[in-house]
Amino acid sequence: MTKSSSKINPYSAVGILAAQSLGEPGTQMTMRTFHYAGVAEHVPTGLPRLIEIVDAKKVPKKPIVEIKLKKKHSTKEKDAAKLASEMESVLLPETAIIQENLAKGKIMIKLRKEEAKLLGVKMDMVKESVKKTIGANKLEARGDTLSIKLKAEKEKPLKDLRKITTKLQKALVKGVSGIKRAVVIKNKGEYFIRASGSNIKDIIKMENVEPSQVYTNNIIEIEKTFGIEAARNAIVREMHNVMELQGLAVDIRHILLLADAMTADGKVKPIGRHGLSGEKAGVMGRAAFEETIKHLVHASITAEDDHLTGVTENIIVGQTIPIGTGRIKLGMKAAKPKKKAKSKPKK
């Protein structure tokens, strides 16, 4: 048979084809991790990353965000560097010493001058951040020291002091929350920023950032900020990157199909039992996959029908599957046979 069209045949089992095409190279992948110099080490690629994408993890193991600058700033390294340093988050313990004084019911916050200078942190920034986290009323500033005093009668010193200190440990002094390291990278005469951690929502609000050119490997975050179509594209891009990096050729159509299946309901759904497989049409299909008893019990109390629309269900009852050549049905009217037009061929 000469192939004369490049189009797909009707009733093709494209789902299985995609699953096999994405799963089969899994065995050939290396466990190597990727290294973004200065930003993050051991960023998963290959099989671990593939599983992460397919599982639709809330946060990837190593979130990375890439930020492009607005046109007029993108060619100036200075602007980019400035933005990068503005972005890097500095937590209170990094620039200040937090001391508890349980006896007096006081917390002292002292600026670490050297570190603060290096990170570009000033006293009023610290003050501001502390105010934000615990409220202004308990605060008292004196030079480079802040002190927080408890109201002696009302609060229990030990418990409440600790509460405040743990809060202070995470107080953001500067930068965008969640962004750890940001590095300026030059690519084709353009400067952009790559940072570890991701917080698109706050990043796109920053000045000089081109909001349409921010990308993160956190698919769920893309879904939340930009919507389902963007998330679909992110899945495609991330998957494609994994395959590319491993040097494995996989047709984009397989990835597109997977991404479309994962996002078809308007929400990114993982592939496993809590996602697509757990919501399949047939009871028996679900029971055959995982959590057999749970599905059977649920089906029986709701008197659920299995309409045998899937592959698994039909295999279980021993019928032809509704896919491929199994979809084609031939019927013949059992009417009277017409007189034979031609005589029987002789042997």
Added chain:
Amino acid sequence: MEDIEKIIERIRFSLFSPEMVRELSAARVIIPDTYDDDGYPIDGGLMDSRLGVVDPGLRCKTCGGSVKECPGHFGHIDLVRPVIHVEFAKPIYDVMKATCPHCYRATIDNPSEKPPKGKCPHCKEKLPDLKYLKPTTFFRDGNSMLPTEIQDWVASVSDEELRRAGWNPEYARPEWGILSVLLVSSVKVRPSITLESGERSEDDLTHKLVDIIRINQKLEANINAGAPQLIIEDLWELLQYHITTYLNNETANIPPARHRSGRPLKTLAQRLKGKEGRFRYNLLGKRVNFSARTVISPDPKIRIDEVGVPHAIAKELTVPVNVTEWNIEMCKKYILSTDYPKAIYIIRPDGRKIRITEETRNEAAEELKIGSTIERQIIDGDVSIFNRQPSLHRVSMMAHEIKVLPGKTFRLNPTTTPPYNADFDGDEMNLHILQTPESQAEARLMMKVEDQIISPRHGHAIVKPQEDHVSATYFFTNDDSFFTKKEAADLMYIAGITNLPKPDKKELYSGKLLFSLLLPDDLSMKIDSKLGEQIVISKGKLKKGAIESRAIEKELLEKIFVKYGAKFTRKFIDDVTQMALKALSWHGFSVSMDSYTLSEQADKKVKAIEDKVKREIENLILQYKNGKLERSPGLTLRETLESSIMLATSRARNDAGKVVESDFGIGNPSIIMATIGARGSLLNAIQMSALVGQQAIRSKRPTRGYYRRVLPFYLRGQLTARERGFVFSSFRKGLDPDEFFLASMGGRESLVNTAIRTARSGYMQRRLIHALQDLVVEDNKEVKNGRNAVIQFTYGGDGNDPMFATSAKFFESVRQDDVDTV
């Protein structure tokens, strides 16, 4: 004709009510025993002959059938006190939580006023404080509830209220989840096994049922004797335990019931669940007849769509052949034949199957009627499905034509090795003989190897020349490959070409000329070769360049497949590989120790490279210790040191590569193989001839081992090259003991990784398949899932088959009237 095929449209799941159970039951089981002393089933016992028969010779008292005929019948046990079904405890709890125990109406929502806290919005009675303790204990205001109380409560909840909670009271009511009568499975489901010693061994389920009946009887006796409530409740709880474990022996917070030997019993839930459960093991996986399995070995001389089958196997496997007026004579010949291709069975039109024996042979042939079927041994040309596990993609199962050969192994053409991911180091493969005309036709039309030459994963060739084929084709199409008239004739004979063309270099025939004979006359293309030159084919003539692996698998085969079809491509692969191999066998191609020995100057250069890395690393360490090393962003000082050292070592290996490449030159067999993509890589050559290089554990230099050193060969605290896993020796020279251990560490890691990776990727693929298996392309190229929801409006955005998408460019040249009208 045959029976009309019945098609199941849907299956409804529901619960049995106690009445339904009694109606269904063929026998009430009352005796906690199985067989009497004579070995006959006890009436009213667990092996009651009304529940079906498993012993040959006996007949079922319910349906009168024998072991083969009787499907088995349910029985029942009347429980003196009701017991909760573990799996329904949670749903029942949900019903109780949502209803009022006084008026039995839903406690949620109140149309008019805000419900008083903790009181029923309808009857204003106080709502109890309910607690559910897994698996089957309930508390009402701190007091444990008896199953009877629960039963009364949920039985009073109206159908409407249940419907609101998602139940379908017509088919399942919550009180049915509290068992007052226990359905006993038929004997067929739990047959007893007779051991060699003649001792009977009962099924796990039977054991469990014995326990249940015993406790049930004891409970009954105690109630009748008026025993104190405490004792009755204890026994009741024990009955609950036995029934819980009978249903699911892996219930949380309950010790599993065990066999005498200490092995946990396999009860109902365990029979269904998991990989070895009913669903995955028996319903989705089937054992088949008409199949064979043996070791595979290569045979480059059979066609790619053939499989060499050992004679011994061909004798065992059969195909049914319908006897028609056109083949009746042939069928008779098979029946009359006394050796190899002979018929073994005749299936007469009435369905009787008769074995052909010496005595019946002549008579059977005589009586053979049209409409019968004979089962004859497989012969050359029959279709089969050949498979290697793990079957990771569809090309792991392809249709091959049988070719019966002497020997004991399956033979397959090495070009079909990549789709199966097979090699010949002891791999075994399976062969299936198709038993119906439909399946045979389908296999022939769609599953043949020739139709799978292009992989649907990426659109490139997957059935392709391997190893020596590649080197052979390269030498064959080389600029200095010439053949005498006799040689040329010999080669062309392989491809079945009998017209000798004119020689193109005096008396000699160039390899390019002979190769061109295999190409279609109107094929023209330009390919960028791996060797940096351009391969030019114009009008079916190879004008320039030598064919290497990428040229053939990513360009030539694809285009030929698309333009000239599967059959032509199959023949092309067969002819090219066989002709080239023949030519290579005259030419000769091998590697020797010498191919991996560097010249003295090169050795010196390698030595210099080694010294350079050593010095570089020592320098870096010195800088690190002096605090002069500049910290890279995002790394600690120590990490900076390590990463710069790793850079230095990989630079050293690259430098060594350059030395090796230039010293060996392009004439060196190992370099040739690496560059044309036949086998091996430059790295292999480097490691064999120059140096093995840095060993890495988790992509870092090895650090762990002994106290402050990796191996006891070294001084403590050293960070230098060798002490941290740099292997200076080459494989040719041999590794020093310490280097051997270092190399073994790297080797171990990669072994462990492969083991973990296969398990993880296997599970991922199972999930992918399960999630996507119902997706199908409709007539209008829409993709729909099992619930008939649209996933894609046009498959892949353009409706292209991924198998042909990369070569879609080739379709432009296809004439319009060739386009499929399907």
